[in-house]
Amino acid sequence: MGKKDDESLSDLGDLQREVAQVVWANAPVTAETVRERLSRPLKESTVRTVLRRLEEKGYVTHTVDGRTYVYDAAEPRGRVAAKAVRRIVDWICNGSVEEVLVGMVDQNMIDRKQLRMLADRIGRRKSGRK
Numbered sequence: 001m002g003k004k005d006d007e008s009l010s011d012l013g014d015l016q017r018e019v020a021q022v023v024w025a026n027a028p029v030t031a032e033t034v035r036e037r038l039s040r041p042l043k044e045s046t047v048r049t050v051l052r053r054l055e056e057k058g059y060v061t062h063t064v065d066g067r068t069y070v071y072d073a074a075e076p077r078g079r080v081a082a083k084a085v086r087r088i089v090d091w092i093c094n095g096s097v098e099e100v101l102v103g104m105v106d107q108n109m110i111d112r113k114q115l116r117m118l119a120d121r122i123g124r125r126k127s128g129r130k
Contacts, residue, residue, distance in 0.1 A: 012057070019050045020059050024077040028063075028070045 012020065022037045023029055035047045051071055054060045059080070062069045085100070093099040104110045 012054075012059075016050055016054055019047065020054055020073075021077075023051075023054075023060050023071055024073050027072040029072075030068055030070055034071070 018038060019034055022034045026033065026037065031044050031048045031051055034051065035042055035044050038047070048069075051060060051062070051069075055062060055071075055074075058074055060071050061074050062071050064070070089095055089097055089100050101110070101115075105115070
């Protein structure tokens, strides 16, 4: 995930999470574009500060186009989420992904159709297809 693999999305404040979501959904983006897409009005300097902090934490990267910083996600959202889930699985369920999935089914977070789709995707991945 970047500089700090032990850090997770839960370590981000609400504003940092919202900015990260905007970057994931719209990258590549400028600070002004992020500011326009946030649910609350903020100064562009505030957005730039949040983006800089997200970059320090390894969530975003930037390039420079003329004098404009253009931000992109350091990793896809799904990969970051998977790393966060892995930490939860290891910490709470002693590494048992099965226990987490059963809990998700019990809590109606995932249904049979979704489980079948995931099983099919796993089968394709193991056979070398995507």
